Amino acid sequence: MVQTDPRVDAYIAKKAEFARPILVRLRALVHATCPEVSETIKWGMPSFEHHGILCGMAAFKEHAVFGFWKHELVIGDDPKAKEAMGSFGCLRSIDELPSKARFAQLMKKAIQLNVDGVKAPRAKTKPKAPIKMHPELKRALAKNAKAAATLAGFPPGAQREYLEWIADAKTDATRARRIADAVAWLAAGKRRNWKYEKC
Numbered sequence: 001m002v003q004t005d006p007r008v009d010a011y012i013a014k015k016a017e018f019a020r021p022i023l024v025r026l027r028a029l030v031h032a033t034c035p036e037v038s039e040t041i042k043w044g045m046p047s048f049e050h051h052g053i054l055c056g057m058a059a060f061k062e063h064a065v066f067g068f069w070k071h072e073l074v075i076g077d078d079p080k081a082k083e084a085m086g087s088f089g090c091l092r093s094i095d096e097l098p099s100k101a102r103f104a105q106l107m108k109k110a111i112q113l114n115v116d117g118v119k120a121p122r123a124k125t126k127p128k129a130p131i132k133m134h135p136e137l138k139r140a141l142a143k144n145a146k147a148a149a150t151l152a153g154f155p156p157g158a159q160r161e162y163l164e165w166i167a168d169a170k171t172d173a174t175r176a177r178r179i180a181d182a183v184a185w186l187a188a189g190k191r192r193n194w195k196y197e198k199c
Contacts, residue, residue: 005040008039020059022059034054050114056069058085067085070120071087146187150187165192
């Protein structure tokens with residue numbers, strides 16, 4: 001038996017006239033493919049769950065979207081899906097929805113991934129560009145070998161915290177004060193945010 005959530009009904013009712021038939025159709029397709037699915041609201045949008053989050057839908061001023069939680073594993077590298085946050089691109093008309101058979105095929109794939117316990121792939125993060133050491137900090141570290149060795153021994157993230165803090169100084173006086181603090185803290189073997197670390 002299909003179980004609906006009245007919050008999803010309310011969400012659909014509040015949306016623009018063009019979006020309501022799209023959302024109603026998507027909801028019906030989800031329930032037709034997976035009658036055991038449960039509805040909920042996540043992140044302010046209707047979501048569908050079965051052994052975890054399967055998919056969700058939303059409507060905005062000029063378009064609606066539908067997205068599979070494990071998008072890359074279900075859809076693959078579809079260029080149309082890159083034009084919006086959903087798996088089928090920006091939907092402005094019910095005619096832009098995939099066929100019932102295609103939708104069912106994709107839903108079954110998403111369901112199987114959840115049943116098998118497959119996790120969604122993590123987004124790959126790009127490494128941050130290295131920050132150049134400020135010349136004044138370089139001169140100060142040249143005078144204090146212990147501080148220089150400590151900074152060199154820190155992992156890149158801890159080094160970046162010091163370098164960004166000094167580079168972000170708005171005035172020369174602030175920069176000079178930060179460099180003095182940094183050299184003293186580094187000589188004591190402390191990281192930039194040592195005051196907030198657990199003891």
